[in-house]
Amino acid sequence: MIRKILKWTGITLASLLVVIIAAWLVAYFNVRGRQNKVYEVNLREIAIPTDSAAVAAGKRVFEMKGCGGCHGAKLEGHTELDDPLVGRFSGPNLTRGKGGVGNDRTDADWLRALRHGINKEGKSLFIMPSYEYYKMSDEDIASVIAFIKAQPAVDSDLPRDKLGPLGIVLSALDKVPFAPAEMIDHEYVSKPVVKKEVSAAYGEYLSMSCTGCHHPDFKGGESPIPGGKFVADISASGKPGKWSHSQFIAALRTGKTPEGKELNNAEMPWKMTATYTDDELTALHLYLQTIK
Ligand code: HEC
Ligand code: HEC
Incomplete structure (x- = not known):
């Protein structure tokens, strides 16, 4: 009897193991296939200025978009996550120093990364949130590239990015934006210039920076960061919908909401929104209040 039970327990466990391994292999090949997909895009080249203005x-732009959060304040690169199960990713060193990608990138390479989320080989960049940047005006995108190119070289060689076993499963389930090129409308044509004014239209333009976490409908939900905090609703139906403009400005500048909640910069990057002017924050609030 005991031998029979042992035998069947063994068979059950072995079958379970086979199922788990098979499911993991499906996830693995799904993710690898999507990472190795080569995109054919029509890169619309624009002139990159070099003047100090x-x-x-x-x-x-670099500060307002929070680029330094992943690439470092000196563009020297920064390891954002290093977890044996989820994986490791670093915003690379963008300068011309040792370990910097700036050594061999052309204007077209910078543009392809920001407009299409694609690297030199035509494959999707990893984690880089280009889906929040590709609609930037030609003026803004050209100036941020001008800024990157003008920075002094910093030596910093970071280890390569990789997905851990849990990271692969989360990616296959689309819980992690591991292949940003998939999330971009590659036919989109940006405006040459966007008027910077206190209007809902300008607020909509600025709100691109909020969509990656607050979701494109601004209703919040699951975080794109594995294990990250539940993201708040910032549309008219959420708490900020009821705040005055000055309360909205104060919350995004100090990290403290009118209800007394302290926002943690690692979850909600308020140090990024703290760099926005009153007019920019008012425009954002005007736009978010139109989303019922
Ligand atoms: C959430 C973190 C994160 C943020 C925020 C971020 N990046 Fe990145 N970026 C990355 C990662 C990771 C890579 C490397 C992707 C790869 O090598 O596949 C990358 C790659 C790049 C590249 C391509 C480098 C190359 O190899 O050619 C450029 C250019 C770039 N980022 C610029 C920016 C700019 C400009 C901003 C702000 C507008 C920004 N990044 C914001 C994480 C980030
Ligand atoms: C990296 C992810 C991330 C980005 C990018 C982000 N947020 Fe948030 N935000 C969060 C999370 C997570 C919370 C919830 C924090 C909490 O509950 O402590 C939050 C909370 C907030 C709150 C407070 C809401 C409340 O009910 O108290 C406001 C306001 C807000 N975000 C506005 C913005 C705006 C505007 C942008 C774009 C300029 C933005 N966020 C970009 C993750 C993000």
């Missing part, structure tokens, strides 16, 4: 404007 453009570089200064690009520095603001």
Whole structure:
């Protein structure tokens, strides 16, 4: 009797193991296939300025989009996550220093990365949130590239990115934006210039930076960061919908909401929104309030 039970327990466990391994292999090949997909895109080239006004404007774009959060304040690169199960990813060193990708990138390469989320080989970049950037105006995208190119070289060689076993499963389930090129409308043509004014239209333009976490409908939900905090609803139906403009400005500048909640910059990057002007935050609030 005991031998029979042992035998059947063994068979059950072995079958379970086979099922788990098979499911993992399906996830693995799904993710690898999507990472190795080569995209054919029509890169619309634009001139990249070199004057100091453009570089200064690009520095603001870099701060407003929170690029430094992953690439470092000196563009030297920064390891954002290093977990044996989920994986490791670093915003690479963008300068011309040792380990910097700036050594051999052309204007077209920078543009392809920001507009299409694609690397030199035509494959999707890993994790880089280009889906929040590709609609930037030609002026803004050109100035941020001008800023990157104007930065002094910093030596910093970071280890290569990789997905761990759990990271592969989460990616296959689309819980992690591991292949941003999939999330981009590659036919989209940006405006040459976007008017910077206190209007819902300009707020909509700025709100691109919020969609990756707050979801494109701004209703919040699951975080794109594995294990990340539940993301709040910031549309008219959420708490910020009831705030005055000055309360909205104060919350996004100090990290403290009118209800007294302290926002953690690692979850909700309020140090990024703290760099926005009153007019920019008002425009954002105007737009978010139109989303019922
Ligand atoms: C969430 C983290 C994150 C943020 C925010 C981010 N990046 Fe990245 N970026 C990455 C990662 C990771 C890569 C490397 C992708 C790869 O090598 O596949 C990358 C790659 C790049 C590349 C391509 C580098 C190359 O190999 O050619 C450029 C250019 C770039 N980022 C610029 C920016 C700019 C400009 C911003 C802000 C507008 C920004 N990034 C914001 C994570 C980030
Ligand atoms: C990296 C992810 C991320 C990005 C990018 C992001 N948020 Fe958030 N945001 C969060 C999370 C997570 C919370 C919830 C924090 C909490 O509950 O403590 C939050 C909360 C908020 C709140 C407070 C809501 C409340 O009910 O208290 C406001 C306001 C807000 N975000 C506005 C914005 C705006 C505007 C942008 C774009 C400029 C933005 N966020 C970009 C993740 C993000």
